[in-house]
Amino acid sequence: MHPYVVLNTRMIANLPLSRSDIALIRCVKPMGRRKTRKISVGTVEIGADAPIAVQSMTKTDTRDVEATLRQISSLVKSGCEIVRVAIPDDEAATAFGKIKRRTFVPLVADIHFNH
Numbered sequence: 001m002h003p004y005v006v007l008n009t010r011m012i013a014n015l016p017l018s019r020s021d022i023a024l025i026r027c028v029k030p031m032g033r034r035k036t037r038k039i040s041v042g043t044v045e046i047g048a049d050a051p052i053a054v055q056s057m058t059k060t061d062t063r064d065v066e067a068t069l070r071q072i073s074s075l076v077k078s079g080c081e082i083v084r085v086a087i088p089d090d091e092a093a094t095a096f097g098k099i100k101r102r103t104f105v106p107l108v109a110d111i112h113f114n115h
Contacts, residue, residue, distance in 0.1 A: 042106025044081045057084035057110065062092040068099055076105050088112045 038048035046053050056075050060067040062085050072083050087093050087109045100107055 041082050041108065044106050046082075053081045054079050055082040055084065055108075056080045058086070062086055062088070062099070063095045065095050065098050065102075068095070069102055072099070072103050072105060072107075080105070082106045082108060084108045084110045086110050086112060 036047040038045055038050055040046075041053075044053050058068055058071045058075070060071050062068055068085065072085075075083055083105055085096060085099065085107055087096055090113075093109075093111075096107070096109055
């Protein structure tokens with residue numbers, strides 16, 4: 001049982017949970033959502049009443065296009081819907097364009113340098 005899953009009482013009654021699982025679930029405060037506008041990141045809608053999108057960030061050197069594409073593929077296979085990629089310099093920015101042309105998942109450039 002994942003410790004961050006919030007379940008209602010009826011769901012708890014129908015699951016084989018340990019006492020510690022139930023105690024943990026009852027301690028978790030139900031989360032609300034702020035009222036926001038819906039926007040699209042590529043084909044993924046976020047905000048307002050859109051379902052929560054799974055996002056992650058690559059840990060590869062973005063200048064290594066093949067390694068970054070492999071990691072993006074792995075993230076997508078794990079359920080990731082939006083991927084952030086670090087852009088520390090001009091060479092990485094050039095590589096980002098190559099990466100974007102070879103993947104379908106929405107990418108977000110996490111820019112770490114100034115012009």
